[in-house]
Amino acid sequence: MRTPCCDKENINKGAWSKQEDKKLIDYIQVHGEGCWGSIPKAAGLHRCGKSCRLRWLNYLRPDIKRGIFAQDEEDLIIKLHALLGNRWALIAGRLPGRTDNEVKNYWNSHIRRKLIKMGIDPNNHKLHKGFPSPHHVFAAGTSSSSCDKERNINNLTLIKSKSCEEEYINSSVSFTKKETSIINNSSSSLNLELTIALPSPNDCESPKIRDIDIDLNC
DNA sequence: AAACCGTACAACCGCGATCCA
DNA sequence: GTGGATCGCGGTTGTACGGTT
Structure with a gap:
């Protein structure tokens, strides 16, 4: 007791x-x-x-950023959730001024619903089978270098060194050793199947890549 | 105008992790 | 090494509020 x-x-x-x-x-x-x-x-x-x-x-807390989430914050939450799952404190740690509670609430009230509407399972980020989606789905893994395994998706690059001890680094998201360990422990092979939205007529240059196949096996 | 419903978000609760005597 | 105290996290609940019927 x-x-x-x-x-x-x-x-x-x-x-x-x-x-x-x-x-x-x-x-x-x-x-x-x-x-x-x-x-x-x-x-x-x-x-x-x-x-x-x-x-x-x-x-x-004086450093809390209140108000609506920006699109890039939302994108980052989705990416990090795909990698980390419901580890809201870790995700919030990547969003300056946001709290775990706020991120969690935003996920549950906005993002989750949005993904479901798009036919994406918010738990595993996979497209529902048979969902009549207007989205392209494609595998976006890149080839591995001779030394490291690397996947580069829309600013999200995962790099794993041979020794499995170095940090993951990319242009917008880097992971500490502790976070890397969590990612590794949660799944030795993450298969994050996301989608790419069809570009709108006035946004034909930079479609958002949403499909990731990440193999973290060392 | 009132009842109902859905949404957003603050706050609570339980539990595992960590600290410390 | 052990057990109690405390911390931190994630799940869940409660409630205010706006929109709809």
Whole structure:
């Protein structure tokens, strides 16, 4: 039996008031983040530490970027989700000013629905069988170099060195060793079948490549 | 005008990971 | 090495709000 994170008695729940927000902001501005367990008492809040942490990280932090997601942010979320799955914290880490909660909510309320409408399974990014799609689907893997395995798709280049120890690097997305390890552990062979949207009449130059076949086997 | 429905998003909950005495 | 405390994450829920019937 797990002990509760805080005393349920005398604890506020639900939406935060302006006064509560101010107390938390004032306290953190003076004392900094951390020790969430002791912050409520020290700041004079009738909240549990977890609630304070969440409120600060997802809403009150000064560097949070609020508002609608740009198209390039959405594209990046889709790409990273295809690679990392529901690892929202990792995905959010690639989007400056966005929180994991925000990314997760945006995925569930916008992107997920959008992919389903396009006939793409949002869980595995594969086109549904038999879906009457107006999209081209094609394999876009490039040839491997003699030393490294490499796939380059629309700014998303995955490189794996022989030793399997170097970082993945590309022009817009790079992965730390830890992230690389997560990718490797989640699947030794990712087959990410995405789609390319037909170019619109006024956008015939740069179709968005959406089909990826990534083989991470070393 | 009221009831209903769908969407967006803030917040909560449970659990695994990590820290530390 | 062990167990409790704390942290961080992802899934889920609750609710406000706008649109539709």
